[in-house]
Amino acid sequence: METLLLNQQEVSELLNMPDAIKAVEEAYKAYNLNKVQQPPIVSIDVAEHKGEIDIKACYSGISGMTSVKTAVGYWNNPEAYGLPTLLATICLFDGKTGYPVCIMDGRLITEYRTGAAGAVSAKVLARKDSKTVGVIGAGSQARMQLRALAEVLTIETVKVWSRSKEKLAGYKSDIEALLGINVVICDVPEESVAEADIVVTATPGKKAIILKDWIEKGTHIIAVGADMEGKQEIDPEIFSGAKIVVDSIDQCTLKGETQNPIKAGIISAKDIHAEIGEVLLGKKPGRVNDDEITIFDTTGMGVQDNTTAKIIYDWAVEKGLGQYLRLI
Amino acid sequence: METLLLNQQEVSELLNMPDAIKAVEEAYKAYNLNKVQQPPIVSIDVAEHKGEIDIKACYSGISGMTSVKTAVGYWNNPEAYGLPTLLATICLFDGKTGYPVCIMDGRLITEYRTGAAGAVSAKVLARKDSKTVGVIGAGSQARMQLRALAEVLTIETVKVWSRSKEKLAGYKSDIEALLGINVVICDVPEESVAEADIVVTATPGKKAIILKDWIEKGTHIIAVGADMEGKQEIDPEIFSGAKIVVDSIDQCTLKGETQNPIKAGIISAKDIHAEIGEVLLGKKPGRVNDDEITIFDTTGMGVQDNTTAKIIYDWAVEKGLGQYLRLI
Numbered sequence: 234m235e236t237l238l239l240n241q242q243e244v245s246e247l248l249n250m251p252d253a254i255k256a257v258e259e260a261y262k263a264y265n266l267n268k269v270q271q272p273p274i275v276s277i278d279v280a281e282h283k284g285e286i287d288i289k290a291c292y293s294g295i296s297g298m299t300s301v302k303t304a305v306g307y308w309n310n311p312e313a314y315g316l317p318t319l320l321a322t323i324c325l326f327d328g329k330t331g332y333p334v335c336i337m338d339g340r341l342i343t344e345y346r347t348g349a350a351g352a353v354s355a356k357v358l359a360r361k362d363s364k365t366v367g368v369i370g371a372g373s374q375a376r377m378q379l380r381a382l383a384e385v386l387t388i389e390t391v392k393v394w395s396r397s398k399e400k401l402a403g404y405k406s407d408i409e410a411l412l413g414i415n416v417v418i419c420d421v422p423e424e425s426v427a428e429a430d431i432v433v434t435a436t437p438g439k440k441a442i443i444l445k446d447w448i449e450k451g452t453h454i455i456a457v458g459a460d461m462e463g464k465q466e467i468d469p470e471i472f473s474g475a476k477i478v479v480d481s482i483d484q485c486t487l488k489g490e491t492q493n494p495i496k497a498g499i500i501s502a503k504d505i506h507a508e509i510g511e512v513l514l515g516k517k518p519g520r521v522n523d524d525e526i527t528i529f530d531t532t533g534m535g536v537q538d539n540t541t542a543k544i545i546y547d548w549a550v551e552k553g554l555g556q557y558l559r560l561i
Numbered sequence: 562m563e564t565l566l567l568n569q570q571e572v573s574e575l576l577n578m579p580d581a582i583k584a585v586e587e588a589y590k591a592y593n594l595n596k597v598q599q600p601p602i603v604s605i606d607v608a609e610h611k612g613e614i615d616i617k618a619c620y621s622g623i624s625g626m627t628s629v630k631t632a633v634g635y636w637n638n639p640e641a642y643g644l645p646t647l648l649a650t651i652c653l654f655d656g657k658t659g660y661p662v663c664i665m666d667g668r669l670i671t672e673y674r675t676g677a678a679g680a681v682s683a684k685v686l687a688r689k690d691s692k693t694v695g696v697i698g699a700g701s702q703a704r705m706q707l708r709a710l711a712e713v714l715t716i717e718t719v720k721v722w723s724r725s726k727e728k729l730a731g732y733k734s735d736i737e738a739l740l741g742i743n744v745v746i747c748d749v750p751e752e753s754v755a756e757a758d759i760v761v762t763a764t765p766g767k768k769a770i771i772l773k774d775w776i777e778k779g780t781h782i783i784a785v786g787a788d789m790e791g792k793q794e795i796d797p798e799i800f801s802g803a804k805i806v807v808d809s810i811d812q813c814t815l816k817g818e819t820q821n822p823i824k825a826g827i828i829s830a831k832d833i834h835a836e837i838g839e840v841l842l843g844k845k846p847g848r849v850n851d852d853e854i855t856i857f858d859t860t861g862m863g864v865q866d867n868t869t870a871k872i873i874y875d876w877a878v879e880k881g882l883g884q885y886l887r888l889i
Contacts, residue, residue, distance in 0.1 A: 234644075238566070240888045272603040277620045277627060279598065282657045286627055288618055292605045299605060299614055301631050303652060305659030314658050316562075320889065322652060322661045324631060329610045330642050331633030333650045336664060338888050558884060560568045560666050561648065 235557040239337035239545065243555050247548040248541075250352075250384050253345040256540040257353050258513060259295060260346075261480065265510025268294040269536045274484070283308045291535030292328060298546075299326040300539035302339050319343075323542045333560055335546045339538065342545065346537040348377025350480065351433060351455040352385045354529035357512045357519030358478060359431050359453035364389040367429030369422055369443065369466065370436040371395035371404035374457055376411075378433045383412045386431075391416045394425035396436070423447050434458050434466035434490075441493075445470040450524045456490035460532045469494035475526040477505045478512060478519075484532040491530045563885040567665035567873065571883050575876040576869075578680075578712050581673040584868040585681050586841060587623060588674075589808065593838025596622040597864050602812070611636045619863030620656055626874075627654040628867035630667050647671075651870045661888055663874045667866065670873065674865040676705025678808065679761060679783040680713045682857035685840045685847030686806060687759050687781035692717040695757030697750055697771065697794065698764040699723035699732035702785060704739075706761045711740045714759075719744045722753035724764070751775050762786050762794035762818075769821075773798040778852045784818035788860045797822035803854040805833045806840060806847075812860040819858045 239247075263269050270292040277286040284307040292299040304321040311318060321339030326332060355363070363386050368375050371393055382388055391414055393404055405416040419425040426432055426447045434443065435457040445468045448454070454475075458466045472494035479485035486495055486502050494500045507517040509529065520527055549555045567575075591597050603616040612635040620627040632649040639646060649667030654660060683691070691714050696703050699721055710716055719742055721732055733744040747753040754760055754775045762771065763785040773796045776782070782803075786794045800822035807813035814823055814830050822828045835845040837857065848855055877883045 238886055238888070240886065270605045270607065272605060272616075275600040275603055275616070275618055277598045277600060277618060279620050279627070279656060281622065284657075284659055286618070286620065286654070286659065288600075288603070288616065288629060290603055290605060290614070290616055290631075292607050292614065294609065299607070299631075299633075301616060301629065303618075303627075303629050303654065303661075305627075305654065307657075307659045310658055316658050316660060317889075320659050320661070322654075322888065324650060324652065326614070326631065326633065326650075328607060329612075329635075330638055330644050331612055331614065331635045331648050332644060333631075333648070336888075340889075556886060558566055558568070558886075560566070560650065560664075561645075561668070 234332060236333050236560045237335040237549060237555045237557055239335065239549055239555040241338040241340065243549065244338050244341050244545055247545050247554065248341055248345055250345060250349065250380055252544050253349040253541055254352050254381060254384060256544050257346055257349040257537050260536040260540040261353065261510035262513050263293050263295040264534065264536050265508055265514055271535050289535035289538060291539045293536055293539045296540050296543040297328040298539055298543050299328055300535060300542055302535065302538045304339065304343060323538055325542055325546055337542060337545060342538060342541050344373060344377050346541045347374060347457065347533055348381040350531045350537065351378045351457060352381035354455060354478065354509055355382055355431060355453060356385050358527040358529055359386065360451055360523055363430035365429050366391050367425040367432045368393040369425060369434045370458065371397065371400040372435065374435040375404065375433065376407060378435055378455065378457060379408055379412060382431065383414065388414050392419050392425045392429060394419040394422045431455065436466055438466045439463055440465050441468045443467040448526060450526065452526050454528045456528060456530045459490040461488050462492065465493045466490060469497045469499050472500050472528065475528050477528050478507050478509050479505055480509055480531045480534055482508060485530045489530040489532040562660060564661050564888045565663040565877060565883045565885055567663065567877055567883040569666040569668065571877065572666050572669050572873055575873050575882065576669055576673055578673060578677065578708055580872050581677040581869055582680050582709060582712060584872050585674055585677040585865050588862065588864040588868040589681065589838035590841050591621050591623040592862065592864050593836055593842055599863050617863035617866055619867045621864055621867045624868050624871040625656045626867055626871050627656055628863060628870055630863065630866045632667065632671060651866055653870055653874055665870060665873060670866060670869050672701060672705050674869045675702060675785065675861055676709040678859045678865065679706045679785060680709035682783060682806065682837055683710055683759060683781060684713050686855040686857055687714065688779055688851055691758035693757050694719050695753040695760045696721040697753060697762040698786065699725065699728040700763065702763040703732065703761065704735060706763055706783065706785060707736055707740065710759065711742065716742050720747050720753045720757060722747040722750045759783065764794055766794045767791055768793050769796045771795040776854060778854065780854050782856045784856060784858045787818040789816050790820065793821045794818060797825045797827050800828050800856065803856045805856050806835050806837050807833055807858045808837055808860060808862055810836060813858045817858040817860040
């Protein structure tokens with residue numbers, strides 16, 4: 234038996250956003266059908282080299298695979314070594330035997346499955362007529378969120394703000410070229426949020442950028458940036474009275490945006506309306522009227538890597554891509 | 562930059578017991594020099610396929626590598642799929658950049674580094690004139706322990722007992738052929754332990770096989786089998802008055818043989834004399850006279866995989882073995 238190796242180029246040829254959205258939906262449903270074993274995320278802090286390592290592992294009884302993703306962030310990489318800051322490797326093991334069936338680069342999969350998460354939430358939590366998206370942040374995840382939203386809604390205008398002003402022109406030209414959507418560059422975050430049907434926050438921020446007063450009735454907020462303790466992008470008061478949906482209650486109350494209103498005593502975990510998989514499975518309602526403010530807090534789960542990597546593996550086998558090697 | 566892939570055959574050509582002993586000594590020292598980041602072991606129970614997955618991750622500032630080992634045990638594998646029960650894959654990432662430098666089969670490394678652990682303990686805890694080893698269990702780890710002990714002491718006689726009588730003849734012929742040591746097959750465990758200078762327990766047992774009355778003054782016990790909650794091989798009363806050394810206090814009090822005397826209230830964690838790295842570093846004494854009963858409880862640490870895999874990687878680069886692939 235052999236192990237299939239897929240490099241970044243091959244993964245890139247096989248990966249597309251509609252598949253990633255399908256994979257993330259399957260992931261969320263499997264999680265809330267209790268078909269998933271997903272141990273806590275393991276982190277290693279390599280302070281001496283300004284690096285952090287996160288290991289997300291997961292067995293899914295639906296995909297039939299165990300996945301182990303090692304994702305690293307090394308902030309000296311671009312300048313000191315000419316390497317990307319973020320790298321990731323995913324190993325897939327046969328769920329029935331533990332045999333390593335595939336090892337693939339995981340960086341693009343992480344980007345796509347994180348982008349897809351916002352779109353999956355928008356399908357059940359955003360107003361169907363959502364046309365305007367306010368985007369906070371102008372990095373690669375701010376792009377991915379838009380690419381995914383454009384698959385599930387007819388987006389006409391994007392209003393982007395970023396603390397890094399120098400990134401805004403690139404964001405505008407990329408999104409306009411890729412998606413044909415008009416991008417408005419905003420001077421202040423309030424302008425980005427004003428009249429937005431959907432607000433996406435995708436920054437590494439540690440304090441609130443979006444204030445409660447700015448958010449209009451009917452807005453859907455996709456909070457992507459906060460994924461560890463101490464991170465924050467929105468005013469915790471926004472959670473008060475909003476319909477709060479998370480990918481994982483365990484993760485979001487500790488590492489997601491939801492940690493902040495809980496710490497501030499504004500909500501408690503029982504005020505979380507649902508995990509997204511419960512909504513997708515019809516166990517709990519999504520948006521029920523045009524006035525609700527909805528929040529989707531996503532920290533990223535191992536099961537998203539698992540189902541997305543499985544789709545890539547299946548495509549690679551079907552199309553004969555990659556290199557087989559006898560590991561054992 | 563490319564990633565080196567090493568299959569089981571190549572690892573086997575590069576791996577030898579003296580190197581494994583050196584690597585495990587380095588691992589234990591690094592751990593007690595606080596040069597190691599070693600998060601808790603992550604386990605996934607795949608009950609529907611009789612499988613278990615353990616992920617041991619570690620960064621070592623000494624080896625300069627982050628290692629992630631995924632080890633699986635699937636009890637249906639041999640009969641249902643013609644595969645070994647135990648499989649393992651190790652990924653090594655550059656500690657400075659997070660780049661995946663090497664992916665290698667990890668099954669043999671696990672066996673060797675576990676065997677080497679007992680020998681490292683014997684160097685500082687067994688009597689120097691130890692000649693007779695009582696072995697409980699006749700599986701592959703019972704063989705590895707002997708192979709490693711024979712590197713550090715002049716062993717003349719092995720007295721082996723196993724619940725699986727059918728394995729004993731094979732154990733005897735293997736050890737005699739490999740090490741030229743006389744192996745005596747014992748009918749009862751008491752016979753195996755009698756007059757043994759060193760006792761090795763390497764079974765998957767869940768209750769005491771070795772009783773306190775059988776253990777003579779001056780004996781060194783290497784407790785290898787217990788590595789998860791509920792496992793047990795020796796009478797917890799043996800811990801009372803013995804010099805207890807462990808690989809990791811955190812792991813052994815929860816998953817090692819040491820869990821049992823603690824649960825029984827016979828000792829508490831503060832009765833543990835040392836972690837083995839403290840002894841190797843000279844921070845705490847090893848054996849100080851010929852009468853002490855010493856116990857080494859080992860559950861296996863990620864840092865052992867880390868340092869052993871690093872030696873294999875270095876050898877592979879030096880000898881030009883393995884296959885390079887551009888993953889990123």
